[in-house]
Every structure is written in structure tokens, then in C-alpha cells.
Amino acid sequence: MVSIVVCVKAVPDPEKADEIRIDPVTKALPRQDVPLVINPLDRNALEAALQFKEGGKVHITVVSMGPPPAGKVVKECLALGADEGILLSDPAFAGADAYATAFTLAKAIQKLDKTDCILCGRASSDGATEWVGPELATFLGIPVVTMVREFVATGDERWKVKADLADGYRLVEVEMPAVFTVTKDLNTPRTLRYSGIIKARKKGITTWGLDELDVSESSVGLKGSPTVMSDLTYVERKSTCQFIEGTLEEKADFLIQKMMEVGVL
């Protein structure tokens, strides 16, 4: 049995993310206003695990750190086909940066019996730091390959993967267990099916907090985070935009005229 851990983040729905505004006084992010969904690239990570499962005996554990409402996202992963869901939730975990997040995830993964492979999305749509995968690997003392777009050879003690470069890719061989962060080119995530939702009803979510992970309060959440947000300012924009009136044809003519004036047409 191969044990795969998929790290998943519940993020505010990116399609509605434009509406999110931090409270300028308290600096708090009003998460509850926007529905939480699986971070888009984490869906690719989960899909990779599910495809491995189709090819052999694989146990998939989804681990997510977040407030209790993030449990909905873990539940969705179970409905998509994951076997086990663990939600890391404790008031002490709040305010974690990438470093403290990776540390907490590492503590949870160390608690599991055995882990052969860890999959994460390349970046999260809200924080977009890309740091959790490599930092998690560092805390676990195992190798990492970021931006994986294809699993070329799996199953042995050394896997081969293709990892993105700006103008091509690297073919990388890595000793397992390892952490992989994946890109959207890896696969097309499956959609939720009714049968999956029914099956997931029987699967429970385990919640672990500070006590279960046996970590000190000072090493997690805001207290365990080397970086903090010190300020947030909103730039007053004075619009000087000139709206072009008329029919679509006239608007197109205007645009062509402007391009000629600038000298690019």
C-alpha cells in the first residue's frame, strides 16, 4: 500500500476574490463573506493522487490547515475519492505565514504511520507564495521538486518527473519519499459526482489541534510566523479615464486611430 498525502488549502473562491477587502482598521480578512473552495492547483494535486490510486493500491490522506469551515473543503476531497481527511484547526494556528503553515503540516504528517509521497499545488490563489511545499519538505528532511508538470516514472524508490522552466523543462530524478508541487498542466481535475458525495458521508474528518500535534503555542500561527503584515494601505486612484462613446464600430475606429497615433499600427 502506497500512502499519499495531499495538502489542501481552503481559499476564498477566486472568482469572487475581487470582492475581498481587508478591514482597514482591524486588518482582518473577512473570510466568511466569500465561499471557501479547494485552492485550484490543489485540485490538480488531488487528481494526481486519485490517478495513482486507479493504477494500484493507494491510500490518500488529505491534510488541510484552516478554521472549522475549511472542513467543508476536506469533505469535498473525500467526495472526490480521498480515503481520509485531517483538518488542522485550532485558534492558535490562526495568522500563520508560509513558514508556520509548513511547520504545522509537517508535524501532522509526522504523526501519520507512513508517508510515501506528498503532493501540493504549486501556489495558493490567495497568498500565492509557493513556499509551503519546499518548506514542508525541509521540515520533514526529505527532497522536493517544484512545478511538476508530468510524472514520467513512478513506483520505484526513485521517481522521474518533468518540472517547468521558463523556456522548457527539467527532467528530475528524486528519491522517495518526496514532496512534489504540481502545476495545472499535470492533469484535468475530475468533477464531483453524486455517488462520491454519498460515499463520503460515511467517511469522517479527523480534527487535530495544538494538543494532538504536541507543539508549543509559540511555534505555530502568528506567534510562530517570522513574517507579519505591518501595514495595509489603499491607494486613492484619481481616474483620468476617458470613456469612448458611440457604437461598437465607432469605438473600434477610435482604438485603431489611437494605435496609429502612438505609432504601433
Added chain:
Amino acid sequence: MSRGSTNSVWVIAEGIGGRIPGVCLELIGKARTLGDTLGGEVGVLLLGYGIQEQVDELFHAGADVVYLGDSPVYEKYQPEIFTETIVPLSKEVQPQIILLGSTFMGREQAPLIAARLGTGLTAHCIDLIINEEGILEQKIPAYGGMMTIVCPEKRPQMATVTQGVFPMPDLDMSRSGKIIPVEPPEGLRTRVETLKVVRKKPEGVPLESAPVVIAGGAGAGCAEGWQEIEDLAKTLNAAVGSTRPAVDEGWTELETMIGQSGKMVHPEFYIAVGISGDMQHMVGISGAKAMVAVNNDPQAPVFEQVDYGIVADCREFIPILLRKLREKGDL
């Protein structure tokens, strides 16, 4: 590592494939300003192979010291060898600040180094300022505003920056400095190995140097809508840019994404199609002579940030624009 380090500012540069990326020189220029404010030296850690001749340029850009690892083992990017070279040297020299370019190597090495040094790391900053307490303020666009991130206790303070955020420094040909050779780690058992690097020729007009950029966002609506944007770009010999939602939809590749965590562009003419105007995208465009936005929502924030606004459904407008351009071309 905690406070108590030196005042030096480091840039980790890469010379993979024998070429130092432009972002490294841009960062040296910025490091010079930060170093002068702190009263510290600018150190560049350069790892690569066959890069000896390019070291002078680092001094001309503002470096005081170059830690040079010029060896065949650094020819390809080998993650563990790079980390195991950088981490011990950082612990020894204890720089106050470490900057890396948001290149594919930088994006993987930066968190590996930060976690090993037990310090914080800010992603894809668009400005870096030393405040009155001598702490590095790292600016990133977030939630429609500008967020300041600091790393108050741990050292070094680390940040990544995308190419084009800071200008190329003026090169001072009279500057020189000290070269300190760096040896690869000995007896390291590596678990990750880059077997080969495959490079492809980029298609179309390169985004960073294109005179005309047409950027599409979620408002393109569907794959067909995106195709119309691509057609328009082809007709205008323009480069296609995108926003994160368009990439997430799968209409385009990550390489086309403009903004904080994507590419910085400096076109003469910029057209935003179906883009709401999120800061993460808009910070990626600078120096344009004219900026135009096409969006069906007159309230979209993008209109506060461009010169000309066209309120229209892009699925209706782009085909008309295309037809007119083709008619014009036929004359």
C-alpha cells in the same frame, strides 16, 4: 537565526547555462541602495559554470564582494548542491537581507534556504524600503491595496522579486571589488538530480519586449473568447498577456501571466480585455504611452487605471475590431 547579523545585503545570482539573468543585476542595483542606507556592503553569491568573465558586470552594477562558485557541479541547477552551498555561507557571513529573483530556480531555492535558516520569506515584492528602525519593508499588492510585510526578529530578511520590477542599474565601469571563491559541498549524498534540461524556442512575440500587449482576463468568458484575443494579437503582431483567473481557467499558459507573480511588461500600447483591474495584475504594466480597457462593467476598477475606457462586451467588440483591422490591412 536572529537579529545580530551584519548589515550586508546579499543577492543570490545564478549563472546556470553560463548566463546571469537580468533580474540579478536589477537586484544588485536595489541592494546597493539598501546597503547604502544600512551602511553595509553588497554581496553577490554567484553559482554557475564558465561565468568568470561576467563577474566584472556585477561589480559595475554595485556589488562590493562576489562569492563565486564557478564549477561544473553548478552547470545545471541541482537543488541540494545549491542549498548546501548557500546555507552554510549565509550562516557564516550572516547577511541582514537576502534577495533572489523570482526565476524558476529562485522560486524553489528561496523557501529551501529560508526554512533552513529559520527565517521569513516574502514572495514577489514590488518594492523594498528600509524604514526608520532599519527594518526592511517588503511591499506586495493584496486585497485591492498595498500590503507591507516585515520580518521583525529573524535574520536574514528574505524576499523574491520578479524581473522588471526594479530598473537596470547604471553601470559604473570604474567599480571593482573582492572575489571570494566558493567551493561546492563535499561528500553530499544528493537525493534529487536534474538529469537533463530541455529548452524550447518561445513562440510568438516575447511579452517582456513587445510594443503592444493585449491582456485577457476572466471576462473573455470561454475558450472561444480567448481565441479571439489570440487572433487579435496575431493581427496586431502583439504579445498576449493574461491574468491569474484566465490561467486558472486553462485558456492560456502560466508564462503569459502579467503581474506581481508573473511577468513585468513595458509596452507602448496596452489593451486590457475583460480584466477587472486587480492590483496583482496592474502592477505588472509600466511605461505605456496609452492604456485601453475593454470591459462590459463601467464600474470595473480597471477603468480607474487606464487612459481610455471602452464599455463593451468583448465577445461583441473584438470581432468588430478584428474585421476593421483586416479591412484596413487589405487596403
